[in-house]
Amino acid sequence: MGNVRSRPEAETRIEESSLTSSLPVLFAPPLLAAGKKPQRKYQEQKLERSASLEGFSTRLNGSFRRIYRSLSCSSLHSSWPLKRDTFDQHCRRPLSRVSRRRRKESTAADARLLARTCWPVSNAESLFLPHFPVDCNAVHRFHFVGHVANGAFGKVHRVRRASEDFALKVLSKSEIINCNAIRQLKDEVDIQTICGHHPFIAKCLNFWQSKTKVFLLSNFYANGELFQRFKKFPIDLVRLYIAEIALALDFLHQAGVIYRDLKPENVLFDQDYHVRLIDFGLSKWLSIGSRTRTLCGTLQYMAPEILEGEPYGHAVDWWALGTLACQMYTGEYPELDLSKYLNKFETVDKLIERAKVHRTTSASINLLPDSVNDLPADAQDLLKRLLETKPQYRLRSLLQLQRIALYKNYNWEDVRQKKFSPKQMMEDEAAASDLEAGQSFDLFDW
Numbered sequence: 001m002g003n004v005r006s007r008p009e010a011e012t013r014i015e016e017s018s019l020t021s022s023l024p025v026l027f028a029p030p031l032l033a034a035g036k037k038p039q040r041k042y043q044e045q046k047l048e049r050s051a052s053l054e055g056f057s058t059r060l061n062g063s064f065r066r067i068y069r070s071l072s073c074s075s076l077h078s079s080w081p082l083k084r085d086t087f088d089q090h091c092r093r094p095l096s097r098v099s100r101r102r103r104k105e106s107t108a109a110d111a112r113l114l115a116r117t118c119w120p121v122s123n124a125e126s127l128f129l130p131h132f133p134v135d136c137n138a139v140h141r142f143h144f145v146g147h148v149a150n151g152a153f154g155k156v157h158r159v160r161r162a163s164e165d166f167a168l169k170v171l172s173k174s175e176i177i178n179c180n181a182i183r184q185l186k187d188e189v190d191i192q193t194i195c196g197h198h199p200f201i202a203k204c205l206n207f208w209q210s211k212t213k214v215f216l217l218s219n220f221y222a223n224g225e226l227f228q229r230f231k232k233f234p235i236d237l238v239r240l241y242i243a244e245i246a247l248a249l250d251f252l253h254q255a256g257v258i259y260r261d262l263k264p265e266n267v268l269f270d271q272d273y274h275v276r277l278i279d280f281g282l283s284k285w286l287s288i289g290s291r292t293r294t295l296c297g298t299l300q301y302m303a304p305e306i307l308e309g310e311p312y313g314h315a316v317d318w319w320a321l322g323t324l325a326c327q328m329y330t331g332e333y334p335e336l337d338l339s340k341y342l343n344k345f346e347t348v349d350k351l352i353e354r355a356k357v358h359r360t361t362s363a364s365i366n367l368l369p370d371s372v373n374d375l376p377a378d379a380q381d382l383l384k385r386l387l388e389t390k391p392q393y394r395l396r397s398l399l400q401l402q403r404i405a406l407y408k409n410y411n412w413e414d415v416r417q418k419k420f421s422p423k424q425m426m427e428d429e430a431a432a433s434d435l436e437a438g439q440s441f442d443l444f445d446w
Contacts, residue, residue, distance in 0.1 A: 124173050125209065131186045132209040139215060142168065149265075152281065153181070154213075158220055166205070169216040176214065188280045189216065191257050199418060200248040202268070202278045221276055223269035226324075233328045234429040235379065237422055239406060242325050242382070243415045244275045249321065250398035253314045258286040262320035263298045264327070273422040288314065300333055304389045315391040322386025329379060330371040334387050378406040 125134055142159035149156045154171035176185055189207050196203025206217040223229060226241075233241075245267065252259055261282040268276045282296050291311035303319035305312040326334050367387050372380055381404060385395035395401060402412065414420060 122211070124177075124211065127177065127182055128173070128185075128209050128214060131189060132207055132214055134210070135208040136210050138206075138208050139168075139210070139213075142166070151279075153179070153185075165220040165222070167218050167220040169218075171214040171216070173209070173212055173214060184281065185214065187285060188283060191252075191283050191285075192218075192280045195252060195255055195257065198248060198251050199416065200244050200275055200277060201251070202276045218278070221268040221270050223271065223273060226264040226267040226269070226275070227327070228264075229269060229273075230426075234425060235376065237425045237429070238325065238328045238379075239410075240415065240420055240422060240425070241275055241328065242321065243401075243407070243410070243412065245277070245321060245324070246398055246401050247412075247416060248275070248277050249317050252283075253288060253317070253397075256285055256287045258284050258292070258314050259317050259320075260284065260297050262317055262324060263301050264324065267324075272418065273426075274418055286314070303391070304336070305391055312391065315394050315396040318386055318394060318396045319391075322383060325386060326368070326372070326383055329375055329383070330369055332369040332371060334367045335369060336367055378404070382406050 121129070121134070142161045145158040145160050145165065147155060148158050148167060151169065151171070153175045154169060157168045157170060159166050159168045171185070176182055189204055192202070192204040195201055202218050202221070204216055204218050206215075208215050245262070249259060249262070257280075259277070259280070259282075261279060262277075266277060266279045268278055270276055284292065284294070286292055291313050293309070293311050295306060295309065297306060297316075297320075301320040301323050303312065303316040306316055323334055326332065367389070368380075368383055372383060375383075385400075385404065388394035395404070401407060402410070
């Protein structure tokens with residue numbers, strides 16, 4: 001009985017023994033009793049980890065530097081050939097910039113990427129990009145033969161390359177920027193490039209820019225301007241030249257272009273004495289039926305609606321063609337009273353005095369000179385239709401021109417294919433005339 005214990009006490013001891021046997025006892029490591037030693041070791045591990053990250057970033061930065069040096073201009077320069085032309089070395093970019101080819105392929109072709117590139121171009125170049133590629137050495141590939149003419153923004157030179165002559169227009173960037181004519185220049189290049197395949201329009205072969213200049217290259221026509229060679233135009237030759245110019249104007253109008261600068265200086269002769277329209281500096285994209293108000297052109301060839309400051313359309317080119325035809329027929333300009341347009345903004349007193357002087361003639365003015373009366377009736381009809389002061393009544397399309405009496409039964413397809421020979425017409429006219437022997441070709445100034 002003395003060894004027998006009570007039941008509750010025994011069950012309690014059994015449960016305690018089972019718990020102690022099933023759950024492992026975790027003893028605290030000796031470091032727990034060391035106070036601040038665990039915190040010090042944690043700080044040491046943190047310092048070691050930060051040192052390793054710093055070493056990794058240092059190695060990564062070093063790799064980036066080696067890659068940058070491998071792509072820098074100095075390494076590219078070391079791989080270039082040693083032999084170069086003197087002008088190539090003179091026009092080469094500074095070594096701090098990447099090559100033009102890589103820059104053009106990467107960013108210069110995209111205006112959005114151009115603003116973010118690490119190889120920026122100058123402002124004077126970026127204003128003309130991407131229309132005009134940058135090439136400082138292209139002009140040195142040509143030999144300058146002589147000066148041809150002067151323009152609003154530069155000069156036109158006759159250049160030669162590989163025994164072939166070209167016309168090179170050299171324009172000043174500063175003049176173009178000051179006149180806010182960058183968009184106008186780009187339109188000129190686009191129009192002459194797109195429409196240059198026409199047989200009576202001069203094509204722009206190439207164009208580029210340097211630091212200070214813009215260059216436009218086209219074919220050179222050695223036979224000169226419209227009134228530079230010929231002193232007298234036979235009737236048949238005038239009809240042919242009007243037809244060729246009308247085909248070029250109609251092609252431009254159908255392409256959505258208004259020319260606005262038709263004059264003898266912009267009509268050249270090719271090797272066979274067919275016409276070629278040049279200088280599209282005043283041309284503009286204008287769809288058929290649209291109007292514009294820009295006051296531009298040559299005064300003697302400007303239509304009345306331009307001088308009055310009214311909106312005008314493609315009909316102004318047909319007025320200029322009528323003025324040109326009047327010159328070829330008679331050698332005179334139409335008798336348009338320009339004073340009422342040029343003095344539009346004078347004081348009231350001067351306008352009243354001028355009105356008193358011209359009161360008898362201004363009401364019944366005759367635009368055609370008196371020498372027109374000696375022309376055939378079909379030629380007079382042409383001039384009256386083209387030189388109509390009101391554009392809505394003016395002859396203003398190729399279809400209307402083909403229906404008048406002057407071009408009745410005329411083969412327009414032969415005109416387009418250049419089957420007519422202007423030089424042969426001049427020779428036939430000289431042979432049929434009553435000129436003395438030996439003076440026939442002096443009259444036409446070949």
